[in-house]
Amino acid sequence: MERATIATVWLEGCAGCHMSFLDIDEVLLDLLPRIELTDSPITDFKDFNFRRVDVGIIEGAIGNNEQLEIARRLRDRCKILVAWGDCAVFGGINTLRNAIARADVLKCAYIDSASTVDGIIPDDKELPVLLQKTVPVNRMVEVDVYVPGCPPSPEAIAYSLTEILEGRIPVLTADMIHFD
């Protein structure tokens, strides 16, 4: 069988979901011969032009215009889009900033934080700009498979990937869903 191509990205998140993916133990040995990771923070191949892939996976919420662009591009180039973790599925801890004006968020991070002396807010034109609010992925692009959890359990990640490789769209069972 031809290997399924998979691209994963890490948007506004902590990499915990990718860690959980690496934590799936022996299942990884079953999966690896059947997949090819094209672009992923794990392989450090970060070409966000993405060649066409079978499965796109997003970890993290969408909080700035770069993340939005990556999410749209990945959606465009993959057949099945998976949202990994609470940030991608619900917005997660990043949404704490949604109650605060964007200027105040930046001031808080770059000037007022306890470890900062004489801080400045970076304003290079190359830098991405914060969106009004941090939002879950399905608010911006269509998502096919949801794997919530902070991080999702290795079992949930292994199950959902295996199901996709078997040609099914997985829905996690109650015991595999958790939001914490």
Next chain:
Amino acid sequence: MEKNIEKIKITLDGKDCRVNRDITILEAARQHGIYIPTLCHHPAVSAYGGCRLCMVEVDGAPRLAASCVTPVRDGMEVVTSNGKIIESRRIVLEFLFSERNHNCMFCGQSGDCELQNLAYEMQMDHLSVFSSFDEFPIDITNEYMALDHNRCILCGRCIRACREITGAHVLDFVNRGAKSIVSFDLNETRENSTCFKCGVCMEICPTGAIFSRLRPYSAVKGHDKKKWRKIESICPVCGMLCPTESIVSDNTLLKVNSSPLGIANKPDGGQLCCRGRFDVLASTEERLVYPMMKNQEGNWQKTGWKEALGVVAERFNHIRDSQGGKALFGIAAGMYANENLLLFKELMIRGWKAGYVDTFDGAAYRSFLAAQNKADVTVRESAFDAIAGADAIFVFGSDCCRSHPIIPAMITKSVMNKGAKAIVVGDEEHHLPKVHHFLPVPEEGLPLLASALLKKVLDLRLPTAETPERKKVRESVRDIDPVQIMTHLGLDKKAIITLDNMANLFASAVRPMIVTGNSGVGEKDSRRLLDIIRLASLASHGDALPLIIAKPNGNSVAAWRIGTSSQEKPPKGNGWKAGFVLTACMEDPPREILDGFEALDFLVVAGPFVPKGILARKAEILLPSPTWMEEDGDYASMDGKQVVYKKKILDAPDGVSDCREMLLKLAEHTGAIFQYNTPDEIRQFARQRITGD
């Protein structure tokens, strides 16, 4: 056959069921083991029909019905689950999640949340309606509980519990629509409101909106809650012996729950107060976990049990044999179980012939005895559930409301639900939201005011016949001038009218009830009790006085009846050489006892915590003992009506010996022979002393 048990026939998911006519579809389904998810429904409070999760199909109607508020009807056909119903429930659940900011990952309630459980159960792996992310306020004014409106689903359970279970009705909705929030009083903070922090709202909240600030995040990730153990026991903190359900995981106490469903013969139907719910969780005292002995330089050194007990026995035996038992004393905390109190007394008196044995609250006992003797009546107090039947409840001294917070809760329920009148003499911290008459009197003014009120009541025409006893009471207050007393206490003319009104209310009430404290502050306390006992005897009916006396410690009554508390004051110039202190908390022994401390040659302190102050300075040996949570045992209720067995909730830390075993081992060293040795024998013997059977 009575009409109300007439059955009707309904069909639940194609199954014929015979059910009572006066129940809802939800109740019928639960009786027949059919599951319907709910959130705003709770069996302890009235139905509300607000969350729309319990929707079912009735007689094939296109509109679903909320099963928790739809009564059954003869021949009704109900479908509790099909594609349409599941879809409806799921979208409702998504609305509930998206309405506010439900972020399980940083919610202290995660893993112990009904909203979350339903999401898991319905496999809600994402939201198709999006949150506005609008921010709602958080109330963290109270040190034990927080209210985060971001996690509130407006199910109103807390509001109904506050109204129906506690009778306080502090909580209600304010604002409208999406801006609705649960509020204390009228937009007040919890701390500044009339809330008395019983925590029933927290216990009944199905989400993390009202949560405990003590041990939050105690439910571990995902589905690991299965490790939790529930232990049903009682709370011995104040002697009301409210039933509890303690949640324990890995020998750590996570929370203490009450019985929201209610237990009829328990104080306040099985509710808990803030002390019962939070005190043990808030404790931060340092535990004593092995026996310690002071070395020659006066520094503490860890030692073994055998050695420590050997030294204690040797020193006590030596003093007993050389100078006689008069040189020995023992004092125990009135918080301990009957067994400990009995064994302590027997060890000291029979084993070491100690000249003086008392409890920390002995002074309260003596002030009660003095008042009783002077009043020349046998005081039979009312059971605490008599508060519920009273129409005028006189709180004499606000101290009892603070030491026994379930008392103001019970009074409030009578006031709010039955129209009873609450009358308070004392300071403003009585925790009663609705008071009919209030006289601000400091604690030292209470004895005088008791006399003034007694005089005023006697001056009225009383409905009951004059008796020789009443003549004596009249005689005792002949020289009392209420107006002079009021002036002396700095009260104005208005207060004098209030006193008149109070007296009138007392005389005209069908079932008056007096609730007072028993602080044990010597002579004054005794004088307060004396006139209150006299006052109560004016309204006595049946064999009990309409009087409830809040005792200072959880097991005071047992200590008094077993005789661990002394009827005599400590002797002046006591000549004590050695003493044994069995403490339960960090409290210093009473002043009367401390008089002899400086001259002591040898002091042993046994207790769960590392002592401080004079105990730490004078002690030669420290013996660790379990807390009440770590020991089972009998407790006598504050009204002395019953003895209740309390289960052990936690295991004591390694190295902490069973307190009774320690006392029995010491008793062996004394050479005394007890007629009881097994836990059962000790328990039975103590029980006989308390209940007399």
